Each structure stands twice: as structure tokens, then as C-alpha cells.
Amino acid sequence: MLYLKKYFTEGLIQFTILLSLIGVRVDVDSYLNNQLPPLREIILGPSSAYTQTQFHNLRNTLDGYGIHPKSVDLDHFFTTRRLLNQVRQLDRLSVPTPELNTWLVHRDSETVVSAGSHSSPSITLDNGAGLDNANSPDVTPAMRGGSGAPESTYNLNAAESTLGAVASEENQEPGRNGGEDLSKEDIDLIDVLWRQDIDLGAGREVFNYSNRQKETEEEKPRPQESNNGTEQERWRNGVNAQEAQPVDGETGESIPEQECLRLLEATFPFGQETEFPAPVVATETAVSTEDVPSTSQGVLTQLTQAEPQLDLEQQWQDIMAIMELQTMDANTTLVQNNTVVSVSNGTRDANNSNYVHTTRSTPINQDVSLHQATLPSCSQDFPQMFPPQFDSDSTTPRPTMLRLASGNSSNINSTFGATNLTGVFLPQVNSSSNITTTPILPDPFSALLEESMLDEISLLDLAMEEGFSQAQASQLEDELDSDSGLSLDSGHSPASPSSSETSCSSAASSSSTSATFSEEGAVGYSTDSEVATAETEDGAAGGYQPGFSKLCRMSYQDPSQFHNLPQLDSISHNHTYNLQLSSAFSERPELPLSTAKKSIRDKQSSKLQPHQDLMDKHASRDERRARSMKIPFTNEKIINLPVEEFNELLAKHHLSESQLALIRDIRRRGKNKMAAQNCRKRKLDTIINLEQNVQELRRNKARLLKEKMEFIRTIRQMKQKMHGLYQEVFTQLRDEEGRPYPPNEYSLQYGSDGSVLIMPRSMASAEQNRKPEKKQKDKKK
DNA sequence: CTACTTTGTCATTGG
């Protein structure tokens, strides 16, 4: 059964991938929206943790039996949403990630980054370069040379290097430059901060680039049915390099592959074999230096071009990249030399997406995310972002920020280009970027969602600040939901989905087996006693029915109904809790008979007794006992008959004391069995209901957060407007001699009556304490 | 062989 499930699931996944590649993805969407059961079930069923739920709901709907009425639509809604996202990501799976290639662009022959192909160290260096040499045009040519730039060219900002080392901690070769920059305290601090992140719900691997990389590499071969070794070999041979470059395929021409390899080997003398594909990096380097402008603008341009259909996740990454860039700007005010080559198309799943994000951000400022991840919540920073009074001191940074805020939300490039942020913005960006990273991660984000709402707010707010449109915000909400759903699913699903799939995917076989068993039971009775046969038939046709119909509502009718549903034929769940094997046959002899059953029938004709022994093995203990005691009616009748009829039945036959005891035991056990099955089903439904409730609550929470973001944005805009007016008025103010008031000495004060006063700042501060009387200097022009 | 899940059974409780 497990194999069947696995096979089926894999087949579905492959089918889905195929569909995605072909472009049916959109159609899948529409199918899902149209609530077309078959395709949805086929595609999403096996991978859905809620399939079982859907089944139950469907069954409940069909047979009218619902212990815990649930909203099927909600269920479908959540499941389809989340799974559709996964399916969408699947089609990007086919495209390897070119983003890794970026590192080498900045990397020179300097052996600084020991781990070689690992991007994190190189990024650190890149940041250093970006910080110090951003304006020097030599950098790029030097890098293009590949080996010319000395290490001294890249003066590492101490903090950046530290952070970079953090990012690559486990990959970093001690003794190399990157590692040398780390002091013991730095490492300790890093570890502490990391632990904090882990405590927050973000696994260490979240920030561990090498881990993510491993994951990615592990996942790559899977769809291609190739192992790691061959896969890496392919990478080395550049096979994937071309696949990885959907935008510009002939990148390899710039630098011969062998040369690239040599260069790489010279740069990264060790660990190549296990590291990420070197040839790709090299080729991509060539591409990046030649085709892509080494400005962030160019980067983003390519980003958007490479992925015309940026989905939510992609947008998230874009935003994060922007924010990280701005953070970088805030630190250095220089970004441009960071030649982020190409943006990954290869977002595969949540984890990978995170990985991609990090990778992409790496060339820009890979440290940011990690560093930010360790920063405390920005809730305290939040109020500081918008100090109530407009001091002339703070006017310089703010206009930029405001410009960003009012910028076209849909135009990432423009937003991206406006990167003249000063340090004012930095703390918030830093502190919030932690969460910025997390939304892509299902579980860590869920944890954060629970724990640090304010962080979320500031994050989302920042996103809005950076031009997060309403539509994007709603998409963000969806992402949040899907994430939470994922967390719910992925967190607990290993048990429930497997069970559901296991039992469901084999509905046909199980039904056939049940038919087999029941037939066997009936045959056994018929052979054992002619009377028994008569009784069985009588029972099936007679007064037994009413009592049984009650049972049938939730158990027996279901499987047959679902066999008629094509989508459930393949993925149906066999929760035939109350289905009695013998009853299944005696009541529904028309049930489809499996080949096994047919063979059994053949065997019965030839040699009956051995088969009975075999079937006795599979028959329930009570059935065997009943047979051995020569109970003249079926267990199903014993169990399901109403009390009166049951008593009548007992009275009709002259049974021994032991027989009566056995019959009563059989009845008790049978009823209890069904009760247990119902109980379990109910329990399961309860759990699922709770999950749905949690999702709903999360949804509400996300909605409220969104609303709050909207409000904050509005307030911010109003403040900006007010600040603009303030500046306008203040600059036009002249004293008696026609000279402008120095902004650092005077400020405008607003009266409660709407009047505006200009007064010295020293007075203004004192004035705030004693409010009312002021000297009227209303000199409004 | 072990771990985990599923399923059946028993004992108990409450309607």
C-alpha cells in the first residue's frame, strides 16, 4: 500500500510538473477555481494534508452524515490556495538557479572566501567592495579580469565582514580571510544571535547557506531522476549552465568552460567537488559582467525580465532585495558596484525560495538578512520612525523616505533606484528584515507570526513604505495564510496525510478485499450450513434492513458511492469505519470483485478447504469463532440487528449457552468496533476543525495587520504632507529685515486654534510644558 | 529489527 501511495504520489507530482512545464498551470488554476473535483483531486489530492478532510466533508455531504459539520468550501479554499502555490512553484523547478553565479562576479582570485563556491563569504567581500569602492569603476573591470584585484581592494567593513562570516560560518574555512576577520567575541555573538533566531522559530538552517544549498542540490536530482553525484557532474560540465540561463543561453561563449574551471580551481582550490557548480558560476560571471549593467537598476531590470510573472513569492523577494539594498545604502550610500547578475528563476518551494532569496541578496548585502535576523524586534523602533515633531535636523533623510513611500508601488525599479537612504532608515530596515526573510519560511514565520506581531507590522509597513501596493499586500496576506497553512500541514501532516493517503489511495483494492472477505464469509456459511445461507439471505432481504440503514449512512454506502466518483476512484479514502466485511458482500453482492476474489472463487471450486483456512486468517476473530461455534447467522446480522430482531433471531434458534455468549460478545465487540471507528473519525474531524479555526484566526490576524498597515501608511503620508507644508511655509518666512529664519533656531508651532507661530526652538521646548500663552508672532505671509 | 500507524478490543462512563 505504501508503495502504491508513493508511486501514485510521484506520478501525480510528475504529472503536475509536466503540466506546469507545458503551461497548463493557468488551467490548473482555473480548474481549481471552478472547483472541478477530478483535476483538483488528482493534482492536489495526494499532497494535500487536508485531503482526508475533503474526503470526509465530501462523504458527509454525500451521505448526509455529519457529526461535525464543516465548511467544505473553506477547506477547499485553504487547500487549493496553498497547494496551488506549490504547484506554481513547481514549474520554476525546472529552471536551475542562475543566481548563484553572481558571486564570482565580485569574486576575484583572492582566496579570501575559503569555502570557495559558497556565496556568503564572497558576498561579504562584495559588500566590502561595495562599501568602499562602490564608486570606483575599476572594480568591475578588475573583477572581469578575474584575478587582478588584490584583496586589499576590498576593505571589509568590520561589521559587514563579521556578518558575512556569520552567514557563512559553517562554510568558512578557518584561516582564510573571511574567517580571520572574525574575532572570538564575534563568533560568540553570532552564535547567540543565531540561537535567538532559532528560538524565534527560524531554524538555524534558515540562515545557513550551505544547508540550503545542500537542500537545493538534493532536490534538483529528484525530478530528473539523477543522483547527486551525476548531477554535480552535470553541473561541472555545464550541462545545467545552459538550462539555468533562460534569459541568455550562450553565456558560456564568453569564457571557455575549461578556463572557467581553471579560474575556479585557482580561486577555490578545495571543496569544489562538493561545492556548487563551478562552471555555471564562471559562465554566469561572464554574462553578468558583459551583459548586465553593474548597477542595481540593471539587476532589477533583469530580474523583472527574467521572471515576467512574478508571483507573490517573487515579489516578496524583490521587496526584500530592495530593502536590503536600501539597508546597504543606509550604511554606505553606495550600492552600484554590486553587480547582481541574474535573479533566480528557480524557486522551488518554500525552503528553496528562501534559499533563493538569500542567494540573490547575497551579492548585494548578504549579511543584512542574517544580521537583521538577529536583531531584536523593531517594535520599539517603530515609533521612532516617525518622530512627532518635524525637526529641521531630520528633514534631510525624510524626503527620501517619503519619496519612496509615495513612489510607484508597481515599479520596483524606480523604488529600487531611489536608494539614497540615510541611516535613519537603517535600524528599522535591519530589525525588520529578519521577518522579511521569514515569511517565505513556513514554520519560522508562523512562529514569528505568533510571537512578534509588531515585528510583522513594521515589516509589512516597511514593505508598504517601499511601494507595496494594495494588491501586493493582499497577496502578502495570502502568502501569510498559505504559510500558516503550510506550517499547520507540514508541521503535523506527516501523520495525518499519510494515513489518509494510505487508506484512500487503495480504496479500490480495499473494497475488493472487503468483497473478497465478505464473499468468503458468505461462502463459508453456505458451505457450513444450508440454514445459514437461508438465514443470511433472509436477513439481507428482510426486516434487518431498517436497522442496517442507519449504519449504512456513514459507513457502508460511502465506499460504493465513491467508487462511482472518478476523482475518488483514484484518491478516495477508505475510511469505511463501519463497513462490515460480511455485510459488504451480503448486502451488496454487486460490488466490484477483484481479480483476487475471482481467483479465490476459482480456487473454491477446486479445493475449498485450503482457501477457507487462508480466509480464516484474514477473517476477523469473531468470524472464526462464530464459524467454529457454528453460529447459524452472520456476524453482520448479529451486530447490526436491532435489539428486538436480534432477540427474535436468538429465540428462533436453539443455541447453546456458549453459542449465545459468543453471539453476545460478537455483538458487543462489533458495535464497539464501529463505535471506536466513529470515535476516531470524530476525533480526526475535530482536529481538522481546529486546524481550520486556526487558519481562520490567522487569516483574520493577517487581515487586521493589513488594515493596520494601511492606517500607518496613511498616517505617514499625512505626516509627510504636513512636513512638506511645514518646509514650504518655513522657508518663506522672513523676519523684519527680510532674512529667513534659520531652521535650527526657529521652528513653527501650531496653535490649537489653527494658528501657526514661529518661535525660537529654546522657547518652543519650554513652551511645550506651559502651553497656553505665547507671544504672537504670527507672521504669515 | 524498530518505529510508527491502524485497527480491534476491553473497561468505563454517561445518557
Add this chain to the structure above:
DNA sequence: GGCCAATGACAAAGT
């Protein structure tokens, strides 16, 4: 008090 459903707990069987 008997019947029955529900449920926790345990064990056997299956995966």
C-alpha cells in the same frame, strides 16, 4: 438495570 454510544487505554497487526 439493561442497552447503547462514546472514549481512553492497550495490544496486535500492518507498514
